[in-house]
Amino acid sequence: MVDGSSHSFIVELDGPDLVKDESTWQLLVPRMKKLPSKMFRSIVHNKDFEVSLAYETEELLPPGATSAVFAQYAVTGLADATVRYSSRNLSAPIKANLHFSLSRSGILSLDRADATVEISEWVEVPKKNLTVENTTNASPNISIESGGKNASEEIIKDLNSESEIGNSSNSAVEEPSTTDLPTEKKLKKRTFRVPLKIVEKTAGPGMPLSKESVDEAKRRLNELNKKDAERRRTAELKNDLEGYIYSTKEKLESSEEFEKISTGDERKSFIEKLDEVQEWLYTDGEDATANEFQQHLDSLRAIGDPLFFRCSELTARPAATEIARKYLGELQQIVQGWETNKPWLPKDRIDEVLRDADKLKTWLDEKEKEQSKTPGFSKPAFTSEDVHLKLFDLQDMVARVNRIPKPKPKVEKPKKTEAETNIKNETENSGESRGSSNSGSEETPENGKSTAGSDSSTPVSDSSANENVNQEPEAHDEL
Incomplete structure (x- = not known):
């Protein structure tokens, strides 16, 4: 299923020095043309012109349309482009290109316009490279005897030397190609596209609103919105007032709790006030404003709210x-x-x-x-x-x-007792005395003393050590 245009549209061009022919009046969109679509038209001209879009026939206008023409545009900038490029070597007349679009809703419009300028000019280009044939000397035919080994080796050496000579000759031929080649002038065509300015000049029902008209429409719309909001507020307050009257009268007449928190005169006076406002609501209040409804509702609540509060506090x-x-x-x-x-x-x-x-x-x-x-x-x-x-x-x-947290326990270092301190000191003293005796025994051979003297000193040191060991338990027993 493909949507098609329900109407056929034409494009008409008008401007100075434009001849009325088939190029200025064309069928742009035939009926049932595929939607959406884009169209392109071009005209040879050198001055500004106008574009009109219209229905093909006035007999088949859509409902509400009073004229076949529904859009008009002024295309400017073509004359300036003609003056700018007329001094150049033009290879073809300047053309104006018009780009149209048909939307999915069937609305035709001119999207953009541009001028196409083609010029011819001489430009320098390098000459084409000539084909250079590499000339190499033909190697003489050499016969190889099957039985001679030395002869074959000499022939291979000759062939290698000839190949080297050939490579050197090729490189000599290629060197001239790297130098600058001569140039020649050639005629080339260049095309420029100059965008043209489009100004919409639509009049009548299809004419777009000006800024002043848009501002006025917004102002009127805001006023209508305010009136609608006031009308809704009036209806809501009227409904609230009516509902408050009926619900309050029912509670005062049927609830026994109101008898506990109010006197008979208070209830009677309040009911009379409710009846008075109810009568006004259905007579003069039919066309009242929202503020009037609010005032009557506030006056009733000023009397009823203390009663309802005392009733709820029960x-x-x-x-x-x-x-x-x-x-x-x-x-x-x-x-x-x-x-x-x-x-x-x-x-x-x-x-x-x-x-x-x-x-x-x-x-x-x-x-x-x-x-x-x-x-x-x-x-x-x-x-x-x-x-x-x-x-x-x-x-x-x-x-x-x-939420008070539990305090962290304090970690105290254990204190050393006096006995442990004394034992540690005595141990350190005994260690120092042993170290001094050992150093004395080591120095004896160096001084030239006899080994017997050293042997005799050893029991003395052992006995002193035993005495120190025996003294330590005695001090511990005393403690």
């Missing part, structure tokens, strides 16, 4: 008090758990939590006692919101104390 206040007292009971178990599982928690912080809990309990007792003496139609002594706020502060304090 159940909300006891529920909040019960939640607070339940948490106070759980707090005692939390504190006991701290003493068992978290002994590192500061005692002053725990005492602060307990003091705040006692304050909340005392406050609840006082307010409940005061509320029991307050009439239901008066301002309550406290509200459920007051209870929740105080309870939240206490819970926040408990959470902060519970």
Whole structure:
């Protein structure tokens, strides 16, 4: 399935020195031409001109169209291009090319235009290389006898020498080709495409809006949007006022809780006010503005909101008090758990939590006692919101104390006892004495002393070492 144009379109050109012929009036888009499509037309001309797009016949105009012409364009820049390139050697007349497009919606438009200029000029080009034939001397025929080995070796040497001579001759022939070759002039054609300017001049229903017209249309549209928003706001406020009147009257007449929080005169006066506004709503209020509906709704809520608040507090206040007292009971178990599982928690912080809990309990007792003496139609002594706020502060304090981390244990280095210190010192002294005796025994042969003298000194050192060893347990036993 291929979409086709529902109408056929023509293009007409008009301008100075344009002859009315087949080139200035052409069928551009035949009926049922494939969508989308692009078209191209060219005209030989040297001055600016105008382009008109129209339906092929006025008998088959679409509904709402009053003229066959639906688009007009002014193509400029062609005269300037003619003056600019007229002094060059033109090989062909200057042509103006027009590029059209037919969109998927069947809308025909002129997309762009350009001028084609062809000139001929002489340019220098290198001459073509002549074919150079390499001349080489033919090698003489040589007969090789089958029985002579030395003769064959001489022949091979002669052939190698001839090949070297041939290579040198080839290189000598190729050297002249690297030098600059002579040039010659040749006539060549060059083509330039100069873009042309298109100015839309459409008039009538298809004419685009100017900036002033667009601004005026936006202004009017904004005004209409504001009116629509005000109309919706008026309807919503009227509906809210009507719904508030009906729901409030039903609650006042059927609910027994309102009898606990209001007097008979208050309910009677409020009902009369509701009836008054309801009567105005169906008479003078039919054409009232949104602000008037808002004023009447605010006046009714100023009377009804305190009544509804006291009515809701009849159940909300006891529920909040019960939640607070339940948490106070759980707090005692939390504190006991701290003493068992978290002994590192500061005692002053725990005492602060307990003091705040006692304050909340005392406050609840006082307010409940005061509320029991307050009439239901008066301002309550406290509200459920007051209870929740105080309870939240206490819970926040408990959470902060519970998040205190356990301190890291301190690692202390073990202190050495006096006995261990003495033993270490005696061990070091004995080691030094042994080192000195060993050094003395090593020096004896160097001094020329007899080996007997060295042997006699050895038992003495051993006995002194034994004496030191025997003395160490005695010091340990004394300690």
